Amino acid sequence: MQQERGWRAASSGSQNRRVQLFHDKACITCHRISGNGGIHGPDLTDVANRLTKDQMVLMIVNGGKEMPAYGGTLKKEEVNDLTEFLGTRDGNTGKP
Numbered sequence: 001m002q003q004e005r006g007w008r009a010a011s012s013g014s015q016n017r018r019v020q021l022f023h024d025k026a027c028i029t030c031h032r033i034s035g036n037g038g039i040h041g042p043d044l045t046d047v048a049n050r051l052t053k054d055q056m057v058l059m060i061v062n063g064g065k066e067m068p069a070y071g072g073t074l075k076k077e078e079v080n081d082l083t084e085f086l087g088t089r090d091g092n093t094g095k096p
């Protein structure tokens, strides 16, 4: 996908691994970031303005009404990486 390179390229180093995780764990099938991804879940482009990292961890580990719980499938470091990544999504980063 052409657009997808936008926020991938804007990330670097360990950030790349985190973006990769967001893809590999299929978060992107339900969540959009900067216009890429699914529409089932909320757009996470500026999630850092809405939630603290702790709140993100809770959502990822315990799930929500429709958000699957990942507590049983993700390693602690993976949850950490994902929240670090989402913690930088404040609407001003990784624009395509």
Ligand code: HEC
Binding pocket: 022, 025, 026, 027, 028, 029, 030, 031, 040, 041, 042, 047, 050, 051, 056, 059, 060, 063, 064, 065, 066, 067, 068, 070, 082, 086
């Ligand atoms: C099956 C679709 C689906 C998948 C896959 C999914 N989510 Fe979600 N997610 C949702 C929905 C729907 C919500 C809205 C909250 C609810 O369901 O109660 C949500 C909410 C969230 C929120 C809170 C957003 C907000 O604005 O309140 C975060 C953060 C989040 N998801 C991260 C992730 C991460 C990280 C992954 C991958 C490990 C992931 N999600 C995978 C559907 C999904």
